[in-house]
Amino acid sequence: MAEKYTIKVNGIERTVEAETDTLLIDVLREKLDLTGTKRGCDNSTCGSCVVILNGKAVKSCQKKIAQVDGGEVITVEGLSRGKELHPVQKALVEAGAIQCGFCTPGIATELAALFEENPDADEETIMRALNKHLCRCTGYEDIKNGALLAQKLMKDER
Ligand code: FES
Ligand code: FES
Structure with a gap:
């Protein structure tokens, strides 16, 4: 059953409806249109899906939305400061x-x-x-x- 989850993404609070076991990478890419985060494998080996979750680098293909509810995520889109690159x-x-x-x-x-x-x-x-x-x-x-x-x-x- 779909539930509501709230995460702060690149400084903005976002509430999404998703199944408990929906992966963070899929929430970012498919529900929030943040396609900078990439899926490069299906066995947790490539690292292209890494985002910053509560200050730590994590593989977003290994986190379910229910595990990150209330957390703070920074994706590659959130690194730059306006037009200036990080x-x-x-x-x-x-x-x-x-x-x-x-x-x-x-x-x-x-x-x-x-x-x-x-x-x-x-x-x-x-x-x-x-x-x-x-x-x-x-x-x-x-x-x-x-x-x-x-x-x-x-x-x-x-
Ligand atoms: S998509 Fe390859 S480690 Fe996450
Ligand atoms: S995979 Fe093409 S630049 Fe790294």
């Missing part, structure tokens, strides 16, 4: 870490959450976060360089 987005562009861009929303939200929580994350921690993400296009070196630049830009902003 430092993580700027860094990924500048490092050439984007080709088709399918994996980018997941990587960008992952890194934004990481550096918000842990501005001084060491390389091992950064690589652990990146290892959750599959990219079928770019060399991972560019993504790593983008992550290191993102860390610097976010620190400079503080």
Whole structure:
């Protein structure tokens, strides 16, 4: 049976009607038209569906709406400030870490959450976060360089 759930998405409270086991990714994409969050697999391996939930990077394909009721979600659409890109987005562009861009929303939200929580994350921690993400296009070196630049830009902003 469908129920009503309320989540704050990119700063705006949204109430949706959905079955208890509807996945967060489907709520975002199909009910809220936030298609920046991508589905790249059906076995929790690609990371392209990552969003920020209550400050943590999570796979939205692994969360049911009932589990996130009352929570706060930031998707890739919510990272930028008006027309200005988030430092993580700027860094990924500048490092050439984007080709088709399918994996980018997941990587960008992952890194934004990481550096918000842990501005001084060491390389091992950064690589652990990146290892959750599959990219079928770019060399991972560019993504790593983008992550290191993102860390610097976010620190400079503080
Ligand atoms: S869609 Fe691949 S991990 Fe969620
Ligand atoms: S840029 Fe195409 S999958 Fe990563």
